[in-house]
Amino acid sequence: MRCQNLTEFGKPLTGETRPDMTVSGTEVLLKVTASGVCHSDLHIREGCYNLGHGQTLSFGDRGMKLPLVMGHEPAGRVIDAGPDAGDIDTSKDYVVYPWQGCGECHQCKLERENYCSAPRYLGMFVDGGYADLLKIPHPKYLFDIGDIAPELAAPLACSGLTTFSALKKVEDTIKIAPVVIIGAGGLGLMAIGLVKAMGGLPPVVVDIDPAKREAAVAAGASHAVDGAAEDAVAQVQAAVGGPALAVVDLVGAEPTASLAFDAVGKGGKIVIVGLFGGAAPWALPLIPVKALTIMGSYVGTLQEFSELMDLVAQGKVPVLPTQTHDLEQAENVLNQLEKGEIVGRAVLTP
Ligand SMILES: [Zn+2]
Ligand SMILES: [Zn+2]
Incomplete structure (x- = not known):
């Protein structure tokens, strides 16, 4: 061999x-x-x-x-x-x-x-x-x-299974409120298609790259927000129609973890999938106050x-x-x- x-x-x-x-x-x-x-x-x-x-x-x-x-x-x-x-x-x-x-x-x-x-x-x-x-x-x-x-x-x-398993973890809300997907690379585009296959609302996608945002909208995202914009959190929440119930972070970097944390509302879930690296910047008291679930998803x-x-x-x-x-x-x-x-x-x- x-x-x-x-x-x-x-x-x-x-x-x-x-x-x-x-x-x-x-x-x-x-x-x-x-x-x-x-x-x-x-x-x-x-x-x-x-x-x-x-x-x-x-x-x-x-x-x-x-x-x-x-x-x-x-x-x-x-x-x-x-x-x-x-x-x-x-x-x-x-x-x-x-x-x-x-x-x-x-x-x-x-x-x-x-x-x-x-x-x-x-x-x-x-x-x-x-x-x-x-x-x-x-x-x-x-x-x-x-x-x-x-x-x-x-x-x-x-890539397919990783995205699917992450979405399964927030499957309970994707038909009620659009899931927020951070990262519109290969996994992000896969996620947009899977959300549709699972019967969810068109997702809100975040990416700092304009070409990837365009691709996300073409693939079926309802909105594509520039994660580097000063008002990115407000834009995400406006697109969702309120604080997010579910965010899937396909990047896993400090800025995306921050954005996910700020965009999600009470009882919300953050699923971290990406392995870009870094450390969490979160204020601990807000985890109980918002009753957040922060979970990892591995394949x-x-x-x-x-x-x-x-x-x-x-x-x-x-x-x-x-x-x-x-x-x-x-x-x-x-x-x-x-x-x-x-x-x-x-x-x-x-
Ligand atoms: Zn792999
Ligand atoms: Zn074993």
Whole structure:
């Protein structure tokens, strides 16, 4: 098999050829047809997140072991399976749920593998999709992509699921008051489409980039507010028709966290998804006074992925534009992503 390997944090990926893998038990071997390149792959390559206050969170300390084949947005075809894997249709293309857990811990027993205390996330804790072959422990992680091209389906495993799970956390209010979405990049555009698919009101979108605001309105946002405007909070609240009930922050920077906190009203929810970095600037007494819920959302559960793929099968989810690149270009693609030179999602094809 061919793979792109991270051997040292902060260093370029290196191409490698390894012996082909074999399967046993319930294991399934896939020929990778597409593998999305995600922003978090940049953090993995770097080896840490910025936590603000001059601190970082190191992936090495979190149990990430090198060498590692990154890639947590894989799609592929089944080419082999162990004797206990059951019947699998080998003529179909699948996208793989990558947020796999140990199956034993409290979180896994609650069917929240994505919060597992001994995670086996593909491309983070076990080898992932920057390769031409991928082995997974069980066919329950496979989802039929129907007629969608693998390079369009692959990013659903991370960007699609992340956005969907965040919106599920505020699903109770999106039909009553427009949800506010901060950040109109790829995730933001995905969120606008998902809100519609979930039956919500057209959302209010915030972004500092005029081109992205325009794209948000074209995608179905009711209003697009410049987050850098002095009266941004007032503009958001005017667009919502009152203090916001739900804000999804897809950026996760200090200015966006501030804006979210000021825009939301009593009983409101702030869901932080973005990992830009920094520290929270909030006045603590206002959290009880406004009875706020401030929650994080990290990817999504297997059940949520199943619900998302049902919406996809019904044609309700707009897929993001993608650019495909050869697997061997992984390092270049990451560098382009870092410089903001990738339009839409980048996908590697082996
Ligand atoms: Zn990702
Ligand atoms: Zn677990």
